[in-house]
Amino acid sequence: MAGPISDNQEHSLRKAVRQFIDAQLQGQEPDIEEFVRQYPEFEDQIRQKVRNLQKIDTLFDSLVQVDEGDFEDTATGCDLVGRKIGHFEIREMIGRGGMGVVYLAHDTKLDRSVAVKSMPAELKSSATAQARFQREAKLLASLSHPNIAVIHEIVEEEESDYLVLEYIPGQTLAEQIAKGPLKLQEALTIALQIAEAVAAAHEHDVIHRDLKPGNIKITPDGRVKVLDFGLAKAVGGEPSEKPTTVTQPGRVMGTPAYMSPEQACGKPTDKRSDVWSFGCVLYEMLSGHPPFESETATEILARIIEREPDWNVLPQDTPNNIRVLLRRCLEKDPHRRLRDIGDAGIEINETLSSPPVTIPLRLRRMTLMIGATFIIVLIGAVLWLTFDNKAQPSSKEIRLVVLPFENLGSAENEYFAAGITDQITSHLAPLRGLSVLSPRTAAQYEKGKKNARQIGEELGVDYILGGTVQREQPSDQTSPVRVMPRLVRASEDRLVLAPIYHIYNEDLNELYQMQSDMAEQVAQVFGIALLEPERRALQSRPTENMEAYEYYLRGNEYFLRSILENDFRIALGMYEKAVKLDPAFALAHAQLSRTHMMMYWHIFDRSEERRAMAKQAVERAFQLNPNLPEAHLALGHYYYHGHLDYDRALEQFAIARKSQPNNSEVLEFVGYVQRRQGKFEEALGNIKRAFELDPLASRLAYQIALTFKLLRKYPEAKRYYDRAISLSPDWHIPYARKANLYLLAEGKTEKARAVLQEGLENTKSTENFEIVDWLVDIDAFDGNYQEALDRLSLKSKDIDNQYYFIPNALRYARIYRYMGNNQKAKEYYEQARDILKSKIDEDPNDARFHSALGIAYAGLGCKEDAIREGLLAEEMLPVRKEAMRGLWRVEELARIYVVVGEYDKAIDQLEDLLPRPGWMSIPYTST
Amino acid sequence: MRLTVDDRTRHLVALAQDGGESALNQLCKVYGPRVLWIIRLRMGAELRSKLESMDLVQDVLMSALKDLGNFTYETEGDFLRWLSRIAENRLRNQLQRLHANKRDIRKEVQLNSYRPTVEDSFVAALDAVDTTTPSAIMSKREELDKLAKAIDVLKPEYRQVIVMTKIEGLSYKEIGERLGKSSEAVRKLVSRALEELISIFENV
Secondary structure, eight states: OOOOOOHHHHHHHHHHHHHHHHHHHTTOOOOHHHHHHHOGGGHHHHHHHHHHHHHHHHHHHHHHOOOHHHHHHHHTTTTSTTOEETTEEEEEEEEEETTEEEEEEEETTTTEEEEEEEOOHHHHHOHHHHHHHHHHHHHHHHOOOTTBOOEEEEEEOSSOEEEEEEOOOSEEHHHHHHTOOOOHHHHHHHHHHHHHHHHHHHHTTOOOSOOOGGGEEEOTTSOEEEOOTTHHHHHHOOTTTSOOOTTSSSSOOSOGGGOOHHHHTTOOOOHHHHHHHHHHHHHHHHHSSOSSOOSSHHHHHHHHHHOOOOGGGSOTTOOHHHHHHHHHHTOSSTTTSOOOHHHHHHHHHHHHHSOOOOOOHHHHHHHHHHHHHHHHHHHHHHHHHHHTTSSSOOSSOEEEEEOOOEEOSOHHHHHHHHHHHHHHHHHHTTOTTEEEEOHHHHHTTTTOOSOHHHHHHHHTOSEEEEEEEEESSTTOTTSOEEEEEEEEEGGGTEEEEOOOEEEOOOOHHHHHHHHHHHHHHHHHHHTOOOOHHHHHHHHOOSOSOHHHHHHHHHHHHHHHHOSOHHHHHHHHHHHHHHHHHOTTOHHHHHHHHHHHHHHHHTTSOOOHHHHHHHHHHHHHHHHHOTTOHHHHHHHHHIIIIIHOOHHHHHHHHHHHHHHOTTOHHHHHHHHHHHHHTTOHHHHHHHHHHHHHHSTTOHHHHHHHHHHHHHTTOHHHHHHHHHHHHHHOTTOHHHHHHHHHHHHHHHOOSHHHHHHHHHHHHHSOTTTOHHHHHHHHHHHHHHTOHHHHHHHHHHOOSOEEOSSOEEOHHHHHHHHHHHHTOHHHHHHHHHHHHHHHHHHHHHOTTOHHHHHHHHHHHHHHTOHHHHHHHHHHHHHHSOTTTOHHHHHHHHHHHHHHHHHHTOHHHHHHHHHHHTTSSSSOOHHHHHO | OHHHHHHHHHHHHHHHHTTOHHHHHHHHHHHHHHHHHHHHHHSOHHHHHHSOHHHHHHHHHHHHHHHGGGOOOOSTTHHHHHHHHHHHHHHHHHHHHHHHOOOOHHHHHHHHTSOHHHHHHHHHHHHHHHHTOOHHHHTTHHHHHHHHHHHHHSOHHHHHHHIIIIISOOOHHHHHHHHTOOHHHHHHHHHHHHHHHHHHHHHO
């Protein structure tokens, strides 16, 4: 909807609408599209007004135009009450439906309550209709099931026939749902009974045809009774006699919302229509409203025929198999729909009686096997394609993405599907000639909403690998699993490979054997020999212990996720479990080492012990497998993060890269090391390349932005920050850094503030402390001291990252100093000084503390102490040693000089900084 | 479809004119709620607080039934239009009563001279008006309320012309004759009124 419009515009709009109405009244039938074209600025408003006009017209119509239905509604109203039909005394009216009025009556012979239904007017006139009705009623009478409302008899009176039915006290399901969606347990219990009732009727070839919540009653003791079986057919007649389309008033089959698509088209109905309606009812019980809803009947029909229901509104705890059941029931093509409602009953019954599915160990093993087996074929295919039937390998590298395999079965298969994806990706990555996009990237493309070409373009890949997993017999645990991978050439959307595999519940060893047999066979088929390194890679399994492998995979998930301490701790836990289960699991040791280093690097645990643990883990990894590329990677990390030993680190990374040329992580870290060395341009190249391999990794976009920023290429930096934000809008760092960018680039706070606000809105308050920090600074810059103080008071943590440590006290001090409140400032500077001194006692080698202490001294006017600390910090961490952190020391020294009044010296420092890539910029210094 | 409805109404009217009880009942039940709405739409909010609409409905129906003998069903929709006009008259009467604050003795006398059978069934019919409202109206209850509120706020001249065209179904020429305007002027008035109504309706 366009924004609010001015009075002037309002006036024009109204005039335009008046013209439209006038044209309509003249009978000209104006075309709204043309109208909208004339006044494009009012498009939304015009459409709305015309809609309202139509609504108002309809309302007037309903007042003025009486239709058949009205006569029906009022026809047999209270006529019968007080009368006697046969030996039944009519007591009161209890309902009215499309089938006539229902009364509560008393059976004077058997002294019980019954329901008496009067026949609709139409029937009385047609002899054939009456005969048919009697036939149906007899069929119905033959049904005997606890969940079906019984017909007792038909009473023939002069003016009409009456049906005597079982009286069911209690609410209808419709009334129940009106109070809110049902809990899962309840919904399933009710659905089960409905399914059983309908199944029983189907056995006798009786079709309900009008199953809906209004026709389902629930007695006070929880028993379900389905009403009005088969009557719809009896009353409505065959389609050829009387079209049962909804647009005809009067004889309507109730609301169309539960009609199957074939019913909606006026085609004959059968048992499968009941299955559809059942699906609608189950859906409504769970979600609170029917799957196809709209204002008008025709709209509803259109949706039934054309649209899929919204599956997202089903409650979270809806089990997978029930979701699958619903999909099968609400399948538009009756041939593909669930055929037998009894199956639905069985499925629901199993869900109700069995506990949540825990995946048995055997299945887990199978997952890995499936993955491995398949890879052989894929490699075969890839090599075939690469080699182009000649001996020459083509020089172009093939890029491939492995999309999550789709699970077409029950919940346990979900695991298969996920496992396959992981396995394939990790096995393919090392292969030459193939560049595989990492799993995290792929996870966002679940359920194929985009076509192959789009995915190909977006990710820049040549081939897409996906597929489906399904058990042959869904309910039979022992039946084989069918895996159908599909390899598609993206740019042409062409299916290149689509084999079908049946995986049986075999012993582990036999499966390995099958695997290598297949490898040979496939190689023959494709006419190539698997290259030795590839074959060896296939044979090697990271671990024999599948449980350990599972923990390893989960550890990876957390490790790669973010840089929050908690995620690393969880990853640690996972890897530790993995190595406990299989002490020979080299890969897990390598990852363990890396995680320890992350903890160390990101200041979460900057202790000797932590570093030692990392060393230990990586050494173990090497012991177990001296050639493991991941171990080299881990060792590289150790040298880099642990000791700032750039050369050794790069050495290790180079080795890792040899065997895994397209591993984006290696490239990424090479880039980071180069940055610390001050080789910013080269670093940029490597990180960019990493980003190409993992195009959806927001952290990489962010790192590229950061590098550009250091190079003072602000427009490019901004572009990449924006990219990072669009990839992960709930990550707070890019917002904060982008704000900083505006300050650097322009020295003005307005745009920065806007970005920070945006960041606040999109991120979680428990994580976005850096944004708040920046806002405090900006408020201080702008002179909004009170706001700055207020914001600051909301924070409890000090700023503590790898570049600097700033206790809150220091920040308060600075704000008060700007305000001119020297007393308070002094108090806080003293506080800061004490805090920092004790920190230094704990860890005298942390340069950050010294810099900060220098600033505190400067604030207190202790000039010499201040300068001493500042210089000391710089000495400890000079720029030549560590370009990025070192620069901070220089900046802080400059600050110190400014505060103590040694402006010249400050300028010296700045002049030193400015020509180099760094954090400072000219506009920024003006702040 | 409309033909069927019309036939039915004709049929019922004929029956009612002959004294058929249930036909009378049905007519009241089908048309009663509509008369109620028409009256609501005609009355402004102020009036509605002073006059009980249900009373008016009874009033209207009574007059109608009394006068049924004089009614001839010619074209589609005649019955409702006829009722609507009666409603208008009764409304005006009530207004005058309100202002004059005297009781119309003659009216009461007339009431008493009703044939008992008609009265009985009539009362029963009236009782039933609210409880067995035709579903077409029931389902739109809320929206009709909204419309009524919107019409309330409308300028009297707009309201009048809308009722005349939308409820009574008068042609622009007919309306023009009543108001002393050309049919084109009436049409323009209607478009202005409708546009205004839409604006108000949107903001109710």
